[in-house]
Structure formats: C-alpha cells, structure tokens
Amino acid sequence: MSSKPVTVSTRESGSKAVTGEPEKRAMNHKNHKSCRDRPTWVGRSDCLNCNILHEVLFSDLSKKELEAIIQGIYEPIDGFNYEAGAVIYEEGYEDNAIYTIRDGLVKLVRHEPDGKERIIRLMKTADTLGLERLLGRPYGHTAIALKPVTACRIPIGVLRQLGKEKPRFYRKLMERWANALFQADDYIMMLLSGTVKQRVVQLIGWLADVDHARKSRVMMLNGRDIAAMLDITPESVSRILAELKRQNILRPRTDGYYEYDAKALKEYANAA
Amino acid sequence: MSSKPVTVSTRESGSKAVTGEPEKRAMNHKNHKSCRDRPTWVGRSDCLNCNILHEVLFSDLSKKELEAIIQGIYEPIDGFNYEAGAVIYEEGYEDNAIYTIRDGLVKLVRHEPDGKERIIRLMKTADTLGLERLLGRPYGHTAIALKPVTACRIPIGVLRQLGKEKPRFYRKLMERWANALFQADDYIMMLLSGTVKQRVVQLIGWLADVDHARKSRVMMLNGRDIAAMLDITPESVSRILAELKRQNILRPRTDGYYEYDAKALKEYANAA
C-alpha cells in the first residue's frame, strides 16, 4: 500500500489540490468544509417537543424534570444544520459540548500518519457525538456530515448537572458507550471478514441497518467513503457495485437511494 | 497473592482446547461451551491488599469504604487461575459476574458465521471483562486466556450496590467503557493500515504496550493468534517473523519473550 513517505501538511492553507498525484486522496479532508464554514444555526432547541426525545439521552426524564433542567441551565442547547461534507468538530479539539444527531448521517474519522482518512464509525439519528468530552478528553475523531445533518449542541455543563441531580442518568450514558463499543466490534468483524466483495456486501447490509430504512432500501455512500471504511480502493468498490447493478441485485432509485435484493446479495457474497 | 499458575485437569476429554478446528466448533457451538477447562479457585479475594488496587474499579474508595462494601455483600469476590487456553466465559452467556484481570493476558473473540475465530480485543492486567452484564446484556464475546491468568470474579450485585451508594463510581465505569472504545478505535486503525508486514510490525509495538513491558521486550503470541487478530494467514506471520529474526530485528529469549529493535522494526515496516 502507499509506502511512500508522504507528508501532508495537516490543517490550514494549502487549498491547492495536486492533480494526478496519489497523494490526492490522502488530502481528502481538504475537500470538506472547514470549521470556518459555519453551520446554520436553527435556533434554540425545543427539547420538550423533540421528535426523537424518546430515544435520546434525556429519554428517562419526565417532561417536568426536563423542563426544570432546561430552565436551570446557563448555556442553551442550540440546533444546527450542516450540509454534506461539513465538519462538526475536529479531532484533538476541546469544545465543551457534545452533539445529538436529529437527522442525517455522520462519519467519525481519524487520519493515518500519512494523512489518509480512515472512517472509524458511522453515527445516525439519535446517536451522540463527542461523549469523550464528558471525561475531559479531547475529541477523539473528526466528525463530518455525510448527508445533510441536523444536530443539537449540548453543553457538557448540562450533562454534568444532570448527572448530579439524577444519578440514574449515568446508566443512559453507559448504554451509549456500550452501544458504540458493540458497533465498533461489529465493524471489526466486518473489516476482517473475507474478500473485498464480501466486505462490500456486508457494508451494504450494515448501511441498511444504520439507516433503519424500509426493507430493501439503502442509502449508498460514495465510492471513496466506502473505500475508506473497508480499506480498499475506490476502483474496487466501483467494479463491485457495477457488477451488482449489472446483475440487477442493486438498483439505483431517483432519490439517491438504492434498492437491493437481499437474497441475491447474500448469494453473490457467498459465491465470491 | 499466590499467583503461581496452578494447573488443573483441563481438556481431559475429547474437547479440543479453544484453538481447535473452527468448523467443528461452528457446527456445535454448544460443545466447547462446556467448561471443561476448569479454573482453579484460589480463594476469596483479599481486596484490601490487592496488588493492583490503585488501578481497578475500586480505586476511588477509601480502605474503610471498601471494607464496608465487602462486608456488606452476600456474594463473595473470588480469585481464580486459568491456564493458557482456558475459557473464562462464553459469548451469549449471562452469568452474573464480571472479571478483573490481576495477571496475564486475555483475548476476547467472536466467531464468524463459518466458525472462524476473530480476536476483537486483548485485555491485560487491571482490565475488566464482561461489563456488558451490568447493562443486562449477555457476554458479548468469548474470553480466553492467552497466557496463564489470575482473575477476580466480581458478582454484579456488588457493583450495583456500589453504584447506588457511591454514584461517583459510575464515572469509573464510564472510563472503562471509554478506554475499551478507544482501544477498539486504535485496533481498527491498525487493522486498516497497509501491508501485512506493516500490520505485523504495528501489532508487535502494540503488544509491547499492552504488556507495558520494559522497553524492547515483547511477549509474542502464537502465529495463529496473530493471524486471527490481523486477518492474515499463519503462514504469512511465520514468514515475516522469520525474516525479522533473520535480520536480527527480533530475538527470541529464553523466557518466551522476544527482544526487538524498535528502530529497525520501524524501518522494516516503512521499507515494506
């Protein structure tokens, strides 16, 4: 693999894309919106009427308790929109906030020493980003929107207060950690499981889950992101997806989603 | 405490040690679930004088508090010895206990549909196994000793009680989860990073950390385990290690450990 001692100037400047160079892909993150491209503020969040209240960190609280918490805090919980490609936060930073995804899809990435981007985890609606800040650690990843995202920024002060007043809240937090860990374990299994074809097929199934879409519908990532998740080349991804389309196992829809034939997909993977 | 690796019975029957043929176990997962590799009971644990007290879950408690907790509980905290290859617990089971490793090395594994074993995580001294039981979930992995292990079995009732009485205890738990997750992230990065040579070299460095051994000394796993961690073949592992030995970058010692030349190792990986 890239055994070249490529050195990439991380962050800042450089906006120059070196065309044709293999390093190009390594410098991918330059293509993402920088932190300076502000997300759109969509107002203070109305937690009491949140559409996903029942599945977020606050789901344990009664309306009354939640109201009390919200009244009592100094810092507001704000909502933001991020367009696809926007950076929500960056690895190593120490902003005093975590985020709950109300809608959309987010990738958590880290970078190899050579600058190549690696997708460590995908986060979906109702997932919580940046919990490590609660333990005083800097963000462990860079969070980038893969699809347009709506997220609530929750100052960690709110959570600390909550933890003090309702120790039971910690259980919720633990469940978050545990879920992330189980997802990571699944991810590891997927990464380790066989041929490139099999991994792509597994990823498709996994995306369908993540999306909790209706059966047989996946939101497809672009080839580069798939490649970054599975540690394969975009070319391989393209070849495989092309073949799946040719065999009518995967059918693009007009809305950017794909329909897929789960059974045929499985057979395809096994035949590989 | 008496950490001498007492060995008992084990694998007297036809049931293979844990590293047996995958297919067989896949067909009959029930077979190797039988706990024929009985651990040796080494008595009720003397937590107050634990040699790793400062780095375990209880490290926050004063001696007095710890004493009170221990007095108050119904179920005892027991210590056990496991020989290399012994199963500590199995995926899917719901025993009401977690384990703290006092000494040794443990692999957490899951099995592919085809029965192949995959190492998801390595756990070392002072790590905690089976925390998922606290959340009411079955064990998420099978835990197998890689080296002779001494571990304390802590009934989850003890932890629940502790959580009730000392909410601050939850923070410790969260840190455990977080650490496991960060380790998983590192693991993912390692798995995804380049050629087989590079991965093996990285694993060696990582094992050295895990072992927090003196510089330039690693405890080497057997080829199959390395292969199972990196998703490569034992043959490849053997070839690479052989070359490293030939180049004198890796030197076997008499005590089962290896000395290694960190700088040369790095160069070797880059040259790959």
Next chain:
DNA sequence: CGAGAGGTTGACTTGCGTCAATGAACGTGG
C-alpha cells in the same frame, strides 16, 4: 513410541491494488 499442534519453507495462483484513460455530473465565471 506415535499422534497432534504449531512453526517453517517452497511453489503456485489469484485477488486486488496501481496506473491510466475516458466519461458523466456539476458549479463557476466570462
């Protein structure tokens, strides 16, 4: 002693990465 496990090594095969060329989709500015 023989059986079984694991490690080592060689010869052969192949999956997939690399390199390169082309096309489609999109935005931007003249």
Next chain:
DNA sequence: CCACGTTCATTGACGCAAGTCAACCTCTCG
C-alpha cells in the same frame, strides 16, 4: 448561454503481495 475546471465513477491492462496447498520439522504429551 457555453467553456472550462473539478470531482467522481467506470473500465481495462498489468503486476505483485499475499493466500493456498503441500511437505517437512520440532515439540510436547499420552
């Protein structure tokens, strides 16, 4: 509006890293 640059997907040709298959060795243990 079209021309151009950019990005991504697609496809082919080629070569190599690493998997497969197989033989043989060493150790341990019953």
